[in-house]
Amino acid sequence: MTVLFEVYREFCFEAAHALYDPDHPTGGKYRNLHGHSFRVRVTLRGPRQDGDEWVMDLGKLGARLQQLRERLDHSFLNELEDLGKPTLENLCVYIWKDLEPSLPAIHEVGIFRDTCNEGCVLKKP
Ligand SMILES: Nc1nc2c(c(=O)[nH]1)N=C([C@H](O)[C@H](O)COP(=O)(O)OP(=O)(O)OP(=O)(O)O)CN2
Numbered sequence: 041m042t043v044l045f046e047v048y049r050e051f052c053f054e055a056a057h058a059l060y061d062p063d064h065p066t067g068g069k070y071r072n073l074h075g076h077s078f079r080v081r082v083t084l085r086g087p088r089q090d091g092d093e094w095v096m097d098l099g100k101l102g103a104r105l106q107q108l109r110e111r112l113d114h115s116f117l118n119e120l121e122d123l124g125k126p127t128l129e130n131l132c133v134y135i136w137k138d139l140e141p142s143l144p145a146i147h148e149v150g151i152f153r154d155t156c157n158e159g160c161v162l163k164k165p
């Protein structure tokens with residue numbers, strides 16, 4: 041029987057952003073520069089690979105995520121190329137697009153701001 045597993049790895053980063061609302065007379069509640077602590081979870085889905093008995097070596101996944109973390113940590117998200125407006129939703133898409141070419145088993149990207157009790161999850165339908 042082929043069984044499917046979901047394995048995940050997380051990383052955290054700190055970053056700043058400002059969300060300007062063009063429809064609001066003063067730019068809205070989130071217009072000023074401010075920072076958040078983010079936690080990202082990347083989930084892979086698949087069967088155990090022949091020989092290794094794992095979906096993917098989580099050490100290798102961690103090394104790949106570290107490359108992404110180096111770009112995001114202590115960044116000003118508004119200046120990140122290809123992100124667009126720095127919402128949680130756009131960060132999920134950005135992370136997904138960055139990882140998918142090298143991680144075809146990617147199934148879910150979640151980004152959480154634990155101190156604000158909020159987050160966003162993007163998953164394969
Ligand atoms: N769907 C989304 N909504 C909001 C996002 C987002 O990315 N996606 N982002 C923000 C801002 O980044 C905001 O700075 C979040 O901080 P928070 O303290 O949660 O702001 P709130 O107004 O929701 O909370 P308070 O309870 O008033 O502090 C906003 N929304």
Ligand SMILES: [Zn+2]
Nearest residue numbers: 057070074076
């Ligand atoms: Zn914010």
